[in-house]
Amino acid sequence: MTGEDSQSPYIGEHGKSTKQKHDSRTQTMPFLRLSRRAIAVAVATISLMILSVFAVWHFETPIFDVSPYVWVSSLTTGASLRAYDGETTEAFPLARSTPVGDKYLIGVGKADITGPVVEINFGGYASLPQKGTGLRQRIYARTFIIGDVSKPDNRIAYIILDTQSGDAAVRIGILEGVAALGSDYAMYGASNIAVTGTHQHSGPGAWFNYLLPQITSLGFSQQSYQAIVTGALLSIQRAHESLTEGYLDIGMTNITDGNLSRSLYAYMANPAEERAQYHASTDTTMTLVRLQRASDLKNIGVLSWYPVHGTSMLENNTHVTGDNKGVAAYLFEKKMASDANAAPGFVAGFSQANVGDTTPNVLGAWCDDGSGQMCSYENSTCADGKSESCHGRGPEFFKLDLGVSSCYEMGRRQYAGALDIYNNLSISSIPVVGTSVKSYHFYQNMSFFQFQLPNGSTVQTCPAALGYSFAAGTTDGPGAFDFTQADSGSPNASPLWAVVSNLLRTPTDEQTLCQHPKPILLDVGEMSEPYDWSPNIVDMQALRVGQLIIIISPSEATTMSGRRWRNAVHSEAASTIFKGSVDPVVVLGGPANVYAHYCATPEEYGIQRYEAASTLYGPWELPAYINLTLKNLAYLAPDATGAPPVGPTPPDNRQTSLSFISSVVFDGEPIDRTFGDCTSQPSTSYIVGDVINATFVGANPRNNLRLEGTFAAVEQLDSTGSWVQVRDDNDWSLVYTWERTDTILGHSSVVISWESEISAEAGTYRLRYYGDSKSLLGTITGFSGVSNGFAITT
Numbered sequence: 001m002t003g004e005d006s007q008s009p010y011i012g013e014h015g016k017s018t019k020q021k022h023d024s025r026t027q028t029m030p031f032l033r034l035s036r037r038a039i040a041v042a043v044a045t046i047s048l049m050i051l052s053v054f055a056v057w058h059f060e061t062p063i064f065d066v067s068p069y070v071w072v073s074s075l076t077t078g079a080s081l082r083a084y085d086g087e088t089t090e091a092f093p094l095a096r097s098t099p100v101g102d103k104y105l106i107g108v109g110k111a112d113i114t115g116p117v118v119e120i121n122f123g124g125y126a127s128l129p130q131k132g133t134g135l136r137q138r139i140y141a142r143t144f145i146i147g148d149v150s151k152p153d154n155r156i157a158y159i160i161l162d163t164q165s166g167d168a169a170v171r172i173g174i175l176e177g178v179a180a181l182g183s184d185y186a187m188y189g190a191s192n193i194a195v196t197g198t199h200q201h202s203g204p205g206a207w208f209n210y211l212l213p214q215i216t217s218l219g220f221s222q223q224s225y226q227a228i229v230t231g232a233l234l235s236i237q238r239a240h241e242s243l244t245e246g247y248l249d250i251g252m253t254n255i256t257d258g259n260l261s262r263s264l265y266a267y268m269a270n271p272a273e274e275r276a277q278y279h280a281s282t283d284t285t286m287t288l289v290r291l292q293r294a295s296d297l298k299n300i301g302v303l304s305w306y307p308v309h310g311t312s313m314l315e316n317n318t319h320v321t322g323d324n325k326g327v328a329a330y331l332f333e334k335k336m337a338s339d340a341n342a343a344p345g346f347v348a349g350f351s352q353a354n355v356g357d358t359t360p361n362v363l364g365a366w367c368d369d370g371s372g373q374m375c376s377y378e379n380s381t382c383a384d385g386k387s388e389s390c391h392g393r394g395p396e397f398f399k400l401d402l403g404v405s406s407c408y409e410m411g412r413r414q415y416a417g418a419l420d421i422y423n424n425l426s427i428s429s430i431p432v433v434g435t436s437v438k439s440y441h442f443y444q445n446m447s448f449f450q451f452q453l454p455n456g457s458t459v460q461t462c463p464a465a466l467g468y469s470f471a472a473g474t475t476d477g478p479g480a481f482d483f484t485q486a487d488s489g490s491p492n493a494s495p496l497w498a499v500v501s502n503l504l505r506t507p508t509d510e511q512t513l514c515q516h517p518k519p520i521l522l523d524v525g526e527m528s529e530p531y532d533w534s535p536n537i538v539d540m541q542a543l544r545v546g547q548l549i550i551i552i553s554p555s556e557a558t559t560m561s562g563r564r565w566r567n568a569v570h571s572e573a574a575s576t577i578f579k580g581s582v583d584p585v586v587v588l589g590g591p592a593n594v595y596a597h598y599c600a601t602p603e604e605y606g607i608q609r610y611e612a613a614s615t616l617y618g619p620w621e622l623p624a625y626i627n628l629t630l631k632n633l634a635y636l637a638p639d640a641t642g643a644p645p646v647g648p649t650p651p652d653n654r655q656t657s658l659s660f661i662s663s664v665v666f667d668g669e670p671i672d673r674t675f676g677d678c679t680s681q682p683s684t685s686y687i688v689g690d691v692i693n694a695t696f697v698g699a700n701p702r703n704n705l706r707l708e709g710t711f712a713a714v715e716q717l718d719s720t721g722s723w724v725q726v727r728d729d730n731d732w733s734l735v736y737t738w739e740r741t742d743t744i745l746g747h748s749s750v751v752i753s754w755e756s757e758i759s760a761e762a763g764t765y766r767l768r769y770y771g772d773s774k775s776l777l778g779t780i781t782g783f784s785g786v787s788n789g790f791a792i793t794t
């Protein structure tokens, strides 16, 4: 990709901005109503959008595999009571077949949040060319509600979205929606609803509250945003309606082949004596909570935490998926559908943890420049001194399938770990005890927030800023520009970017000093035109159920950041809340509630690789998060009353966000064809494992998201002569691809591909396509098409 190639269409797009079609659900572009000064700022915004082809807000970071331990390919189950920090806990395994913990109110719910699967930029990699062309797997909201039986208003609602992160706009939308549900839902609110993202990188974007992550998605899409909010609310309602009394217990296992450090050079900057306490440079423990209802002792769900980036699907993939955690949830829920101990509607939540410096590309990072070399340890560059050809490799990278096979395998490993825990819970588990269900939440402005370190010295956090290594990206998605990581910020690093960054905003001396040693590329925390570029106000939140404490992190904490934060909470909670009665289990979930990029340790910050360059609030961000958490931990005590002050209100940019996203104009049928006609039929017979394709006369799937439904289906002929749907959009093996074939006439085609599984039954099948067309007058009409039948033999 050259600068010229990628800039020119962009200038064209914005050059005709007054005639641009907009998403009909967003308000008329406010751009035209801005003052002259604001327009000048907006022009600068557009300049950045042009250059955003190169500068990625979330290109992920480099690694070099000199991991100090040896990978094993199978799960180590012997460590099932290993604490999160790798130490053996005091908690005792209990042989049990009946619950011995305390009773809670428990409920689970799941709902579809799949937004527009085509023509919208994906959230995560911030790669301008990565626009959706279809769907491999629907994405979901999964909600887990737990309440205090004796004080039923004391609840927590932990939401896992198959999205890049939690977000301020999405959170506001969910809170408004819950409030509108009426008095039955009055006990849910800002304090006890946690909105976490799995950190997948293959779903529709354009739903972010702040400007920076909107840059590559061309602004804000009401449709993309609303799909997430609507689904999240539905999952909350389903969880609420399923509430029943039940028990919780916790299990752990060690999944050593489920992640790898992608920033070991930075990790090694942490003190040797601290690193020596851990067996690996990433956390490899999965912690899982089982929800078991009291009425028949059936399990209604599991909720787990394990840190690994949702970057198995590569940056050039354009099909929507839930990435590796989406696969893990899919496999677990499918398994539970036939498990005698699982209740119907079982929900499996695979939540993200201290993900910051982890990668699913466990074979390490290699130079795709013909050299056969691994990328440099220090800054993940190749022989040319640049990071562009450095790519992390997943376990099945050799298949060159956009990460599909590696994603499935990394998801399978988390699924296998969770299943291993689940199967062993009847033998040994940690029952959750103590009936308290508590939470707190407040907003914290991180701009020049002063606080004391444990050693007594006073330090401060800073307005948000991104350093030079941010633009270099990571080995999960290298930047397309010649920044290198650990760059000193010398003028030679990128004079162009230095100029652009200064045009946009010259950091104040106070900010420069505050962020030191980060060389500031984008002073986003001090840029609020046309609206805020990045959050300065973050959500600080924690939840507690019995001895389980869940830290809700707004940032992607690195491995060591997560450990320090959890250890600090563990120590404080053990002495002040539990007073030795029970050993607290502390987990960290995120990125949640708002996307506040990364959180590196102060030592890692000094190295200024990607994660540190993306640690928005300066070197003391982690100590500040820990300080704020500990200061408010007393709100989780059993006898605690009241709540911390709400704090400053974050900006709500849902109505003011720019949008350059065109809406669907109309769909047209080719002469002598109608929507749904199968224009390319499958063959008459296949053997299992074959890929079966059918092509149809299509229409734009943005006309109707078919939430809770499907675009693609496989139907099987049963013994009575009826066709029965046996695969749908939820199935990893069934792929829906949409292509615009004639823009002027509104023609498009859809290919349904079934990658038939080795386990598929022999039989007669056909492929079906569900679509919705839009007429010139705007009427939307549903239709379906079906292929000829075909045989599959084993």
Ligand SMILES: [Zn+2]
Pocket: 060, 199, 309, 356, 556
């Ligand atoms: Zn990330």
